[in-house]
Amino acid sequence: MKEYKLICTNCDESYEKETIDFRCNHCSEPLELEEVKIGKINDGNILTQTNLERYQDFYPYLTIDSKLNLNEGFTPLVSSKALAKEYGIKNIYFKNESQNPTWSFKDRGTVTGVLRAMNLGYEKIGTVSTGNMATSVAAYGSKAELETYVLVKKGIADEKIKPIAIYGPRLIEVDGDYSKLYDKSLSIGHENDICFINSDAPYRVEGYKTIAFEICEQLNFEVPDYVIVPTSAGGDVRGIEKGFREFFNVGLIKKVPKMIVVQAAGCSPIYNAFKDNKLVIDRVMDPDTIAHAIENPYPPSGNQVLRMLKRNGGLAIAVTDEEILKFQNKLASLGLFVQPASATSLAAIDKLYKDNIIGESDRIVCILTGSGLKYTAALDKHELKAHGCKLEELNDYIKKVGK
Amino acid sequence: MKEYKLICTNCDESYEKETIDFRCNHCSEPLELEEVKIGKINDGNILTQTNLERYQDFYPYLTIDSKLNLNEGFTPLVSSKALAKEYGIKNIYFKNESQNPTWSFKDRGTVTGVLRAMNLGYEKIGTVSTGNMATSVAAYGSKAELETYVLVKKGIADEKIKPIAIYGPRLIEVDGDYSKLYDKSLSIGHENDICFINSDAPYRVEGYKTIAFEICEQLNFEVPDYVIVPTSAGGDVRGIEKGFREFFNVGLIKKVPKMIVVQAAGCSPIYNAFKDNKLVIDRVMDPDTIAHAIENPYPPSGNQVLRMLKRNGGLAIAVTDEEILKFQNKLASLGLFVQPASATSLAAIDKLYKDNIIGESDRIVCILTGSGLKYTAALDKHELKAHGCKLEELNDYIKKVGK
Numbered sequence: 001m002k003e004y005k006l007i008c009t010n011c012d013e014s015y016e017k018e019t020i021d022f023r024c025n026h027c028s029e030p031l032e033l034e035e036v037k038i039g040k041i042n043d044g045n046i047l048t049q050t051n052l053e054r055y056q057d058f059y060p061y062l063t064i065d066s067k068l069n070l071n072e073g074f075t076p077l078v079s080s081k082a083l084a085k086e087y088g089i090k091n092i093y094f095k096n097e098s099q100n101p102t103w104s105f106k107d108r109g110t111v112t113g114v115l116r117a118m119n120l121g122y123e124k125i126g127t128v129s130t131g132n133m134a135t136s137v138a139a140y141g142s143k144a145e146l147e148t149y150v151l152v153k154k155g156i157a158d159e160k161i162k163p164i165a166i167y168g169p170r171l172i173e174v175d176g177d178y179s180k181l182y183d184k185s186l187s188i189g190h191e192n193d194i195c196f197i198n199s200d201a202p203y204r205v206e207g208y209k210t211i212a213f214e215i216c217e218q219l220n221f222e223v224p225d226y227v228i229v230p231t232s233a234g235g236d237v238r239g240i241e242k243g244f245r246e247f248f249n250v251g252l253i254k255k256v257p258k259m260i261v262v263q264a265a266g267c268s269p270i271y272n273a274f275k276d277n278k279l280v281i282d283r284v285m286d287p288d289t290i291a292h293a294i295e296n297p298y299p300p301s302g303n304q305v306l307r308m309l310k311r312n313g314g315l316a317i318a319v320t321d322e323e324i325l326k327f328q329n330k331l332a333s334l335g336l337f338v339q340p341a342s343a344t345s346l347a348a349i350d351k352l353y354k355d356n357i358i359g360e361s362d363r364i365v366c367i368l369t370g371s372g373l374k375y376t377a378a379l380d381k382h383e384l385k386a387h388g389c390k391l392e393e394l395n396d397y398i399k400k401v402g403k
Numbered sequence: 404m405k406e407y408k409l410i411c412t413n414c415d416e417s418y419e420k421e422t423i424d425f426r427c428n429h430c431s432e433p434l435e436l437e438e439v440k441i442g443k444i445n446d447g448n449i450l451t452q453t454n455l456e457r458y459q460d461f462y463p464y465l466t467i468d469s470k471l472n473l474n475e476g477f478t479p480l481v482s483s484k485a486l487a488k489e490y491g492i493k494n495i496y497f498k499n500e501s502q503n504p505t506w507s508f509k510d511r512g513t514v515t516g517v518l519r520a521m522n523l524g525y526e527k528i529g530t531v532s533t534g535n536m537a538t539s540v541a542a543y544g545s546k547a548e549l550e551t552y553v554l555v556k557k558g559i560a561d562e563k564i565k566p567i568a569i570y571g572p573r574l575i576e577v578d579g580d581y582s583k584l585y586d587k588s589l590s591i592g593h594e595n596d597i598c599f600i601n602s603d604a605p606y607r608v609e610g611y612k613t614i615a616f617e618i619c620e621q622l623n624f625e626v627p628d629y630v631i632v633p634t635s636a637g638g639d640v641r642g643i644e645k646g647f648r649e650f651f652n653v654g655l656i657k658k659v660p661k662m663i664v665v666q667a668a669g670c671s672p673i674y675n676a677f678k679d680n681k682l683v684i685d686r687v688m689d690p691d692t693i694a695h696a697i698e699n700p701y702p703p704s705g706n707q708v709l710r711m712l713k714r715n716g717g718l719a720i721a722v723t724d725e726e727i728l729k730f731q732n733k734l735a736s737l738g739l740f741v742q743p744a745s746a747t748s749l750a751a752i753d754k755l756y757k758d759n760i761i762g763e764s765d766r767i768v769c770i771l772t773g774s775g776l777k778y779t780a781a782l783d784k785h786e787l788k789a790h791g792c793k794l795e796e797l798n799d800y801i802k803k804v805g806k
Contacts, residue, residue, distance in 0.1 A: 046449040047620045070481060076474030099502045143738030163776060165736045165787035170804060188798050192805055217450045316487050331568040333612025335473050335546030373566060373776035384568035391579025395591050401573060402595055
């Protein structure tokens with residue numbers, strides 16, 4: 001296990017000691033592991049190899065522990081040329097992250113975050129989340145037999161809390177200003193030897209690199225032009241972009257695709273700052289969107305996402321709840337039932353098309369972050385049709401509608 | 404595309420014409436594709452290969468159509484040596500079928516069934532199901548742009564019908580004796596050119612072979628001693644056993660594992676017949692179990708499963724709802740949140756242990772058929788704990804419980 005530096009994404013201050021800290025002591029901006037410059041893919045049969053084993057060269061600071069393995073990653077990349085044709089572009093691909101162990105992309109970051117905690121000897125882990133991340137950390141914590149603290153917001157819906165609780169974590173409904181909990185959790189973690197693996201914890205962000213690695217392999221190293229990422233705290237898009245950078249560093253790909261950050265119009269702090277050319281985000285005061293999984297009014301990696309987009313040549317956009325529902329439906333008609341947050345990615349393509357930003361040679365990857373079963377309450381917003389029919393009239397009815 | 408015979412599983416009558424029929428004209432028992440005797444695995448990078456491409460030799464009668472691809476299969480096999488130790492056996496593995504495109508094993512049989520229908524020129528498909536199979540057929544029918552009929556029972560719960568409806572099939576709530584619908588659908592299919600891909604349709608059963616193929620690869624061709632399969636209509640256990648037989652035929656494995664059929668005590672027609680040494684099953688009059696996904700009172704492949712178990716040396720067992728809930732909890736503590744029907748498999752191990760049927764050298768695979776998110780109402784049956792805490796008291800609380 002080689003030690004890698006953590007570097008501040010803003011002021012370049014570097015930290016050499018074994019740390020699980022998230023933020024720079026000087027400017028409070030997020031830290032990031034230094035880039036891997038040498039490495040290759042460990043080719044093998046994926047049926048007998050884990051994701052981290054395949055890409056181990058890109059995790060030189062992690063020692064794999066089979067106790068933690070739930071087999072995250074290796075998710076499908078489904079193409080839809082027919083849909084691409086509608087938008088006059090070359091191809092659209094969907095990276096279906098709903099086929100992970102807890103049915104969202106979070107598992108990739110959880111496994112690296114928890115592994116780092118285990119490597120450093122922690123016996124307690126935690127997270128601040130009411131959604132996909134909470135479920136994921138509860139599952140992996142349970143699998144690794146770690147004491148696992150999940151801090152949720154007081155009054156969270158039954159549909160959300162029960163699928164977390166079933167894994168048996170120490171589940172705490174916190175009464176108070178939930179937005180203060182991210183910082184508070186870090187100090188509580190220090191005091192109680194709990195490694196908090198929050199949304200943009202550096203070793204969590206690292207886990208999302210494998211999304212990029214797999215996309216490269218799945219497209220035979222012909223990288224797409226754009227990767228569209230539904231964005232909340234900012235950890236996922238940062239990790240994915242870093243993954244492409246590292247494959248570029250080692251010579252596996254010839255360019256880094258442009259990142260497109262998509263947010264819900266009802267809570268779009270990164271988009272708001274991006275469109276006004278600001279360097280820092282402002283807190284959204286009254287967040288309101290059906291895409292709960294990306295409803296973060298003050299994303300901790302927001303400023304870094306703005307810096308990353310500038311370097312990368314990417315952009316940020318926002319889509320309305322109406323658009324989200326429309327494209328949740330459209331995705332289902334392609335066989336992909338996703339949570340509302342994930343549907344923002346296809347809604348984004350529609351917007352890019354209308355704004356003449358994408359062209360005929362473009363190949364675009366949408367990240368479908370999580371399963372539609374994560375938030376079935378959204379189904380009530382759709383007009384879903386079922387026809388009633390008596391058994392003895394069934395044949396006649398089918399004859400009639402089948403014409 | 405080579406034509407293969409369909410053979411009656413009971414009277415050996417064979418059918419040579421291109422057919423989608425399920426049942427023998429003479430004895431009404433299920434038909435089955437003749438066994439593949441020659442073939443090999445198409446080795447390749449699974450990230451750029453579909454499941455059916457890898458195992459194409461074992462589907463000589465199917466022509467792959469990329470329009471249908473949602474990337475089913477290649478699901479994890481998670482081992483738990485710690486749990487095996489509790490039961491004094493060598494190892495327990497969980498084949499996590501919840502990581503499929505619609506989060507259950509059904510997708511494997513749907514893709515082969517729908518593909519066969521497309522190969523034969525059908526433009527309409529259908530199924531009779533209120534659960535996993537309905538969702539799966541709706542998704543694949545939608546993806547393949549086929550007119551898709553899903554026949555559900557009148558009065559099915561919202562939680563069940565909406566995740567089917569979102570894919571946009573022709574969804575029909577049938578009012579009448581639902582148990583008659585299986586046969587009725589076949590005659591309606593004939594009359595209206597609809598290919599019904601029901602629970603034990605021969606080309607659906609074929610799809611489940613890949614579960615066995617993958618297990619063989621994942622265990623480096625050292626097959627397990629037992630494979631435990633939650634069983635409803637009987638299609639899945641038949642397909643899995645056939646997959647092992649075909650890998651045995653071509654010399655890839657040295658033996659066929661014993662199959663263990665597990666049913667819920669509240670609806671266990673196959674177990675009932677097995678324990679009384681009967682050759683045919685009787686209908687269960689008042690089925691009642693929390694494991695809805697395997698609550699079939701008169702499974703169409705029931706008799707064939709009995710014949711298969713005799714040939715294979717396997718057995719059938721039943722577990723109570725109380726046991727199902729206990730082991731749903733236990734599985735979650737291993738990071739695997741499954742639907743109640745899937746938890747029967749681990750409950751079965753507990754029973755086999757108590758009955759001294761399994762021994763220290765045994766390696767057992769449990770098939771986890773579907774995601775716990777499929778039926779979240781089951782969570783109400785668990786005592787799930789969350790602790791409320793004020794933000795300012797959080798540190799003290801964690802100090803207290805963490806001791």
